[in-house]
Amino acid sequence: MEIEMQGLMQHWPLTVDKILDHAARVHGDAEVVTRRLGGDIHRISYAALHDRAKQVSAALMAQGIRPGDRVATLAWNGERHMECWYGTMGIGAVLHTINPRLHADQIVWIANHAADRVLVLDACFVPLIESIRDRLPIEHYVIIADRDAMPANDLGALCYEDWIAGRDTGTPWGGFDENAACGLCYTSGTTGNPKGVLYSHRSNVLHAMMALGRDVLNIGRNDVVMPVVPMFHANAWGMAFVCPAAGARMVMPGAQLDGASIYELLDSERVTMTAAVPTVWIGLLHHLREHGLCLPWLKRVVIGGAALPEAILRAFEDDYGIEVIHGWGMTELSPMGTLGGLMPALADADRDIQVRQKLKQGIPPFGVELKIVDEDGEELPADGNSPGRLKARGFAVAGGYLDGDGGDVLDADGWFDTGDVATIDNHGAMQITDRAKDVIKSGGEWISSIDIENAVLSHAGVANAAAIGVPHPKWDERPLLIVQAEPGARPADHELRDLLEGRIARWWMPDEIVFIDAIPLGPTGKVNKLKLRELHREGKLRAPLN
Known part of the structure; x- marks a missing residue:
């Protein structure tokens, strides 16, 4: 044209x-506070x-x-x-x-x-x-x-x-x-x-400007921000x-990311906003409960990098009065793709409905477009019940990899396949149901490992959990639930099944529940399901709990 x-x-x-x-010229006195390796x-x-x-x-x-x-x-x-x-x-x-x-x-x-x-x-x-x-x-x-x-x-x-x-x-x-x-x-x-x-x-600057939005990270010059991530x-x-860019005071935690060290900085530096993966917040919540502590300065916590367990959301919001923002993204999105929150239509909804909505990965800010497609590449409806491959495009979405690795990663219309399986509801909120490579397909239908894991993680005796698909002679795959218990705890098989009852489709119920000392994590803190599948193939997972 x-x-x-x-x-x-x-x-x-x-x-x-x-x-x-800009920061030096306009916010030159604002501090960057660091805990160095020696602790000073x-x-x-x-x-x-x-x-x-x-x-x-x-x-x-x-x-x-x-x-x-x-x-x-x-x-x-x-x-x-x-x-x-x-x-x-x-x-x-x-x-x-x-x-x-x-x-x-x-x-x-x-x-x-x-x-x-x-x-x-x-x-x-x-x-x-x-x-x-x-x-x-x-x-x-x-x-x-x-x-x-x-x-x-x-x-x-x-x-x-x-x-x-x-x-x-x-x-x-x-x-x-x-x-x-x-x-x-x-x-x-x-x-x-x-x-x-x-x-x-250009992509980094535009991404930063996008993140400053009220419904994104909402960071301003009066904030004290601790990026634990x-x-x-x-x-x-x-x-x-x-x-x-905002002029916010920064608090850098260095290498000490245990609950006690995180709490000390949050409290002493009067941090108002922080961000990290769920495993960090599990450690912090344990420390708070063990010592009867509170966080009077902290206003909001951004949690991403893995699915947000309901128990963490309710603990922060209901027990400590801290807003939880559930985020999703990936390296190829610079990384923010969606941020959780409530649309005006749900402002007065029942608390359980609000929690279910906030557990979704959230709504894309301006600058990110999302859609879901079926196996033939046809776009699926935004009804919250039609899972498909999640695709993205925007000003901070990768158009390829260094040296052309992976070939052409965009389709004919410029969409990037995230590798996730997701739904989008009528409020525009996206929910990851699985990684495409981790999806459990039983009898030709998809089972959401994330829904199984989140339900089990609400048990006080469960430290971590993972569901993987294992071969089955009739159904192709069936879900296997792998549990890492809290120290000194040993949840009963029927307790975990009772938790799942009513929260997942009955045919999603895991055929077996096994217990291991520690669920392996990848380099970014996510559960390493590739390793779990390898352990299963090698017969190295323990026998069922009960």
Whole structure:
């Protein structure tokens, strides 16, 4: 279509360096508080962090880093990690966050695939990197540490503080196309090699602006935000950009994510909003109950990365008066896809109805489009009862993977297949019923493993649960329920079946319930069903509970 008239607005490229520029200029006194590896608390203003990020830029340029080069980090949430983010991205280099929970062989693979030239790492990861150093492409190592705490190492590494000391705080940022590559994050690679999701400056800025919305993260300058979700999980769900854009005070928990450590920071720093996967909140709730504590400052908790158990939602909202926001997304969505909440039509609904709605993954904000399709690619109705493959498109949705891995990932109309099976109801709320690769198909019909798991997790004696499909001679597959009990607890088989009765279709009832000491988790904290299926094939799961 030929455009007859152009607008007369300024050209203002959407590059992420502008976010920290804004934070330093308008919210310069707002703090970023970090619990460092040694346990000490460090405080820095956005203005000072901005200057130090500029020094990181100067240090990288002195090492020959230019636009498009990859700079990797292997670090927990902290202010110096943020300095590396903006210092790298500001000069047009690509910041590659590495998940330290990956297997060493996977770290080697992604570092080489990304062609990382510099690695900035927390001191606690030095032994890991020393063990694989000869297999890495890294030219320069920098250890995040103070001079007097610099660990001995065989990497020839520089001390972070020496690396940036005396560098220019006026290194120019920006000046490149907003579609330039900005960040790189790899999928966990539970099947095959991980794939690189390459974010652009434009996608990250637009994602941050979307996340600021009232019905999304709703973060403002009066908030104190603690991103417990690591920065190597898709930009800490975008909060590494959202908080400075809003001017919100940040509290970085570092590596200590146990219930007692999380509570201490939430209380002492008067945190108003926080975000993490369900396993973190299980630990916090145990600590609160054991010690009779409360959280007078905390207003809302964003929970994502895995299905939200009803017991956690009710505990936060009913026992502690804290709003729970259930979120869903994935690395390929930058990562936010939907946020839970109630539509006006349900404002006065029965509490049980509201809870069922809030347990859904939620409603896509402006900028994300979703649809569900059947096996023939035909769109299914938004009636809440028609599960199908979930597809997405939007300004922050991946259009492909680094180096073309995985081939063409979009269909003819530009939709990305998320790999999830879901429904969408008449309120527009999406609910994941399974991963396509995890779906249990019995007698030609789908069974939702997530519904089974969530019901069982409401039992006080259950610490974690997973349902998987196992071969059956007549029905193709039948559900097997695997339970990890709380220490000292041993739920009876009939108790768990009673919990499921009435909550799931009768033919969904698991044929067997087995007990194991610990359900295996993947590198992002999700249940590793691939490993569970492997254990079942090898006959290594224990006999039924009763």
